[in-house]
Amino acid sequence: MRPEQHAKMAAEMKQRLKVEELEENIDELEDVVEDVFPILILTVFVAVLLLIIFLIRLYLRWFAPNPSKNRMDGKTVLITGGTSGIGKCTAIELAKRNARVLIAGREKAKVEAVARNIRKKTGNQHVNALVLDLGNLRSIQEFAEDFRKDEKYLHVLINNAAYMGPLSKTDDGLERSFGVNYLGHFYLTYLLSDKLKKNAPSRIINVVSDSYKQGELDLDDLAMNKGYSVYSAYTRSKLAQVMFNLECHKRYIGNCVWSFAAHPGPTATDLLRNYPGMWGNALRLVSRIMFKPPEDGCQTLVYLAVADGLREFSGKLFTDCKAVKTNEKVKANKELSSRLWNVSAHLCGFEGDALMPEDEPEATPNAEEAGEATAEEEKKSQ
Template sequence: MGQSAKVVPHAKVKIDHHAKLAEEMKQRLKVEELAENIDELEEVVEDVFPILMFTVIISTAILIIFLIRMYMRYSIPNPSKNKINGKTVLITGATSGLGKATALELAKRNARVLITGREKVKVEAIARNIRKKTGNQHVNALQLDLGNLRNIREFVEEFNRTEKSLHVLINNAGYLGPKSATDDGLERTFAVNYLGHFYLTHLLTEKMIKNAPARIINVVSDAYAKGSIDFDDLALNKGYDISKAYARSKFAQVVFNLECHRRLFGACVWSFAVNPGACNTDLLRYYPGLTGNILRVISRIMYKPPEDGAETIVYCAVADGLREHSGKLFANCKVVKINEKVKDKTVARKLWCVSAQLCGFESDVPLEEEEEVKPQAAGEQQAEVKTP
């Protein structure tokens, strides 16, 4: 009995030892299995990693593009519901884009809308289309080429004979493209975007004063902040760049807008510059080469529709309480800070004098202020600009 009692503990120890060995074996197998799984996972990761990274990069790029698109398309609806029953509005470049969208909205607000374009058949078709859409039968088409000073004079002479009133002038037409000259031998971007509108506004000023309060709206671009004017090289003979030429013309428009305010505010003719933002319009149609094709694709995807861009133009045409904001720059239906360099009165006077000379009329700037522009007479400016 005593011997059998001593055998039991020894057997138990042996069993415990085997159990411990078995447990250790299981742990080793688990570690080995885990190591194999890790190796397999590393192989899978190596195979999948390029695809994963490509997916992450593409997703990030799409997100960035989406956010940029949201930013560029951001716009505020026109808060003014005013109608301008019977008021006469003249819009340049209204056969497409911003001009057409503005004309359509003002026709809905019962304005008497006069739209202009270079091609008579096209502008008449647009006028018919707007009349049909809005039911406003007071939408008429006029032919006007802002790149031809003689045509502008004849247009205004006919306008003054046939039209009794003008309450809102919207200078919208624009050109962006390769270097070329107008019929007057002027650099086209400067001539169409700025000088044609300068001359048209000058010739229509008396009619607007008679119908005061009246408004002048100059459609500009944030590109104006990058622009400047070399009065010794209006033809851009020292080097033409499409973007720089466009920025220069918009800079001139903003300077002109401020000068209109200084000259006409006392006669109750208010002027507003409007930056509609990046809009999908026909402005890029003349941009050449691969760059032009890329920009046109980007504009269709990224830029806001012209109907959204026209909101601020319409706001400045119809809203109440804007008298105190005459001369200022608007975007998204509110006043925005203007670049200080356009406030230089010396540049404004010089630009006015040179523009008057190019258009063939005498500047009304006092002689002591005009002296610095006299050395280069209008004929010399014309001769210089004739080189395309």
């Protein structure tokens, strides 16, 4: 065999070996891909899921910082549900602005401990604890009587306390979400309205939720005998609060008492602590991970308590320190809103359209005097 032929055969053999080796490598690669592909798909899925969760969390936790730097020297603020969550953080923020802050809660020891903690944290010694059970109309009446007797001033009333949980009754036999979230605040506001008028310009801030859009209000079934669910009871109470806010505006704006509804947005608070079952556990976990902290959630409340130039926005709903449109079904239900006021008055034991009798010597300012007071207040704050 010639040397040329031998070299040619050797080259052909090498080529065949390379091809066979390449085919083996390809087979091995295919086996590896088959083994790794499910893990690869799972990794991509998890990465996309985490990205979606991150973006949703970013959206839910977004908040608008309070643009107003106003202080509250000489102003008295009453906050219900001020022992935790948004109420407590609002109390801290207003105490930092030198307001006289009154925190109302059911448990005396707990409220006093929180007030003591806020005094120490802010250096403001004018933070006091008051005992109030919004699930007991008699307690509210006694609280208001003592308040009118002991307290000379009230400039801002923040209706913040809330219940969300399984079917339960107030001491007066009312469904608890409706009784605490709405009716208790309705009665408290009515009983303290004379104090707010005498310290005009003053403000009422009702803490609501945009879940009111899903709420349905049947005044013939306040006990929810037709069917109870935690969420439907809560949304109903928030719808009632939004309607109450509009009624407060209509009835008190002439006395220079402004009323605002504040939606804090998704906030990690103790509201879900009573939500039952596995769903409740899941919601509590999600709220801790996804929702914004109370320090951010309270900013709209603080803004409505301190900001200038809000008179024209009385009756409006605010979120992220800006007025937003109220759902059309609320505006279209003016008759239901008025009926709700009268039914609530009946449940609390007074006539719906009767005015609160003055029990102090100062006269309630009329609209013209209230306007002058507003101008004076804004002039001073500038």
